[in-house]
Amino acid sequence: MYAISYDDQETLTEFAENQGVHFPLLSDIDSKVIRQFGILNEQVTRNDALLYGIPYPGVYITNEEGMVVAKFFHDSYKKRESPEFYIDAALGQLNLDENAPQVSGGDQDINLTIAVHGGNGTVRQGIVRHLVVRFELPEGLHIYSPPVPDGMIATQITIQGPEGFALMSPDLPATEKLTLPGVAELNVWHGTVDLVYPFFATGELASECRPLDVPSIDIKVTVRYQACTDRECLLPKTENFTLSLDLDVIDTPA
Structure with a gap:
C-alpha cells in the first residue's frame, strides 16, 4: 500500500508522523504522475494557489500482477469509502462483520x-x-x-x-x-x-x-x-x- 500526493517530502513526513501513517507516502510535487493517471482536479485552477495540483481523492486496488481490479473516486475529500470496501475489492467478495448492526x-x-x-x-x-x-x-x-x-x-x-x-x-x-x-x-x-x-x-x-x-x-x-x-x-x-x-x-x- 502507498499513497501519492502533490505535497513535498517534508510535509508528507510531518503528516505521517502526526497521523501514525506507516505505509509509504510518495511526493509528486509537479503533479506529473497525477496528470498521467488523468485524476488531476481540473476544478482547481492556478488562482487557487496552494490547492493547485491536487488530484481527485481516490483509491486504486490492484492484484499481485499490478493490474487494477477496482477503483474508488469522489469529487470531494469529504466523501470516501470505508476501508473494508478496499479489502472486499481485493478479495473479490463481500465479508460481513458479525459484530456490526x-x-x-x-x-x-x-x-x-x-x-x-x-x-x-x-x-x-x-x-x-x-x-x-x-x-x-x-x-x-x-x-x-x-x-x-x-x-x-x-x-x-x-x-x-x-x-x-x-x-x-x-x-x-x-x-x-x-x-x-x-x-x-x-x-x-x-x-x-x-x-x-x-x-x-x-x-x-x-x-x-x-x-x-x-x-x-x-x-x-x-x-x-x-x-x-x-x-x-x-x-x-x-x-x-x-x-x-x-x-x-x-x-x-x-
Missing part, C-alpha cells in the same frame, strides 16, 4: 439478512457505508429483478432514514436469464444474493464542525420479494426491519 428475516427456506457494512456500523459525515440486503436461497429457488410481467413480484427494497441520511445508487449483482413457457424472458438471482445500498451522512446529520445532535439514528428497511421455482411461485412477502446505528463522535473545539 444486523437483523434477520426470511423463513425456514430463505435466509434474509439486513446488515450495515463498514466502520462497525457507525455513521460519520461523508464516510460511505453499505447497507447490505443478503438473500440466501436454497437450490431451486430464485427471486426476480425488475421488470416482471403482471402477476409476478420483483424484488423491491425501500430504505428510509432521517434528514441528512444520503443514499447513493445501489450496487446490484448481475442477473441470469430465465425463460419460461408462455412468459417473457425474466431476470433472476439465485444462491447468495447481496443487494448493496451505499449511504453516507451529510453535515446536516453528522458534521465535523459541531457536536452531534443525537447519538444514534434509526434506518427503516422494507423488503418485498417473491421466491419461485421453475414451476411455481411462493406467496409474495413483505418484511419490515429497523436498524439502530450509532453516529460517530467527532471531537470539536469547545
Whole structure:
C-alpha cells in the first residue's frame, strides 16, 4: 500500500508522523504522475494557489500482477469509502462483520439478512457505508429483478432514514436469464444474493464542525420479494426491519 500526493517530502513526513501513517507516502510535487493517471482536479485552477495540483481523492486496488481490479473516486475529500470496501475489492467478495448492526428475516427456506457494512456500523459525515440486503436461497429457488410481467413480484427494497441520511445508487449483482413457457424472458438471482445500498451522512446529520445532535439514528428497511421455482411461485412477502446505528463522535473545539 502507498499513497501519492502533490505535497513535498517534508510535509508528507510531518503528516505521517502526526497521523501514525506507516505505509509509504510518495511526493509528486509537479503533479506529473497525477496528470498521467488523468485524476488531476481540473476544478482547481492556478488562482487557487496552494490547492493547485491536487488530484481527485481516490483509491486504486490492484492484484499481485499490478493490474487494477477496482477503483474508488469522489469529487470531494469529504466523501470516501470505508476501508473494508478496499479489502472486499481485493478479495473479490463481500465479508460481513458479525459484530456490526444486523437483523434477520426470511423463513425456514430463505435466509434474509439486513446488515450495515463498514466502520462497525457507525455513521460519520461523508464516510460511505453499505447497507447490505443478503438473500440466501436454497437450490431451486430464485427471486426476480425488475421488470416482471403482471402477476409476478420483483424484488423491491425501500430504505428510509432521517434528514441528512444520503443514499447513493445501489450496487446490484448481475442477473441470469430465465425463460419460461408462455412468459417473457425474466431476470433472476439465485444462491447468495447481496443487494448493496451505499449511504453516507451529510453535515446536516453528522458534521465535523459541531457536536452531534443525537447519538444514534434509526434506518427503516422494507423488503418485498417473491421466491419461485421453475414451476411455481411462493406467496409474495413483505418484511419490515429497523436498524439502530450509532453516529460517530467527532471531537470539536469547545
